[in-house]
Amino acid sequence: MTPSREPERRARDVLDPVHFDALAGGAGSERTLTGNEDAFVRRRLRPRVLRGPGTPDLSTHLPGARLAAPVVVAPTAFHRLAHRAGEVATGEGVAAAHGLLTVSMMATTAVEDIAETGAALWFQLYVQPDRAFTADVVARAEAAGCRAIVLTVDSPVRGRHVRDERHRFTDLPAGLVCENMRGRDGRLRDLVVDPDLGWDAVAWLRGTTSLPVLVKGVLHPADARLAVEHGVDGVVVSNHGGRQLDGALATLDALPAVVDAVAGRVPVLLDGGVRSGVDALVALALGADAVMVGRPVLWGLALSGADGVRAVLDDLADALAHAMALAGAHRPADLTPDLVVVP
Known part of the structure; x- marks a missing residue:
């Protein structure tokens, strides 16, 4: 079950080393970055037999979207560091794969332009101290056709990215900006992480938009319960791809307790x-309704643009279907925790 590193190695060969590290790197010593993948390596599968699974049906309902497979593209910043067409190419690839793209607030392409690709979209949001500006960003996302808001809640301060510090990478190259950080007047704002942000931000956001609201960045079951109590429409178990608190629990290790706390009330x-598809199967068996993928999509984008993004998503869905058939499961709901063991 060791994940393939080949796409990442190939992407390293074609990208500027500074930009590769900006996309690939994690916080601190990168214990959490590597721990996320190691958590899957530690698991083994105990498949069922003679269950006549037939051709697996991967279709999945999520807030605002019905998907062909339980795979969502995670919000990642700065796609134009990976490919000149940036998030437009990502959107085209996602649309071709009939997937769902979570647009980053720090995208290097405006949400309106990404929406023109025809991809199904969610929008990732950092609530800013300037709530009027934040509301305008949400309104832009709604007007562009985004189907949900994904509120990132794990960033009261910025993680320390040692690779970026080593390269002295502090600004995007000339001509690239975070297009979703423009105000009504066209002026660019700097993204501010707010150490004073509290649960009242969820209530404020729900009063600002009619879209479903998911919270992303939950690892503790107590926070999962609070999220549901505050009326969210979904919980994303995430440690920000290992880019925030180094040493934080791997998301797969955090998943079962969060699933228990949510108790089926929201996805x-x-x-x-x-x-890999096997990784996705393990997560689904341990209670996830869907998985998010970030860096693999960036590597596909770097290598082949929209075609590379589509290939990553199609390959992942095909590999998941194959693994499900071998595990004796017809639908994701057939995948249960007893299929997964830690030897």
Whole structure:
């Protein structure tokens, strides 16, 4: 079950080393970054037999979307560091794969332009101290056709990215900006992470938009319960791809307790470390309703643009269907925790 590193190695060969590290790197010593993948390596599968699974049906309902497979593209910043067409190419690839793209607030392409690709979209949001500006960003996402808001809640301060510090990478190259950080007047704002942000932000956001609201960045079951109590429409188990608190629990290790805390009241997604169809199967068996993938999509984008993105998503869905058939499961709901063991 060791994940393949080949796409990442090939992407390293074609990208500027500074930009590769900006996309690939994690916080601190990167214990959490590597731990996300190691958590899958530690698991083994105990498949069922003679269950006549037939051709697996991967179709999945999530807030605002019905998907062909339980795979969502995670919000990742700066796609134009990976490919000149940036998030437009990502959107085209996602649309071709009939998938769902979570647009980053830090995208290098405006949400309106990404929406023109025809991809189904969610929008990732950092609530800013300037709530009027934040509301305008949400309104832009709604007007562009985004189907849900994914509120990132794990960033009271910025993680320390040692690779970026080593390269002194602090600004995007000339001509690239975070297009979703423009105000009504066209002026660019700097993204501010707010150490004072509290649960009242969820209530404020729900009063600002009619779209479903998911919270992303939950690892503790107590926070999962609070999220449901505050009326969210989904919980994303995430440690920000290992880019925030170094040493934080791997998302797969955090997943079962969060699933228990949510108790089926809203969907639970897992973000972090999924590199194969078997990884996705393990997450689904441990209670996730869907998985998010981030860096693999960036590597596909770097290698082949929209075609590379589509290939990553199609390959992941095909590999998940194959693994499900071998495990004796017809639908994701057939995958149960007893299929997964830690030897």
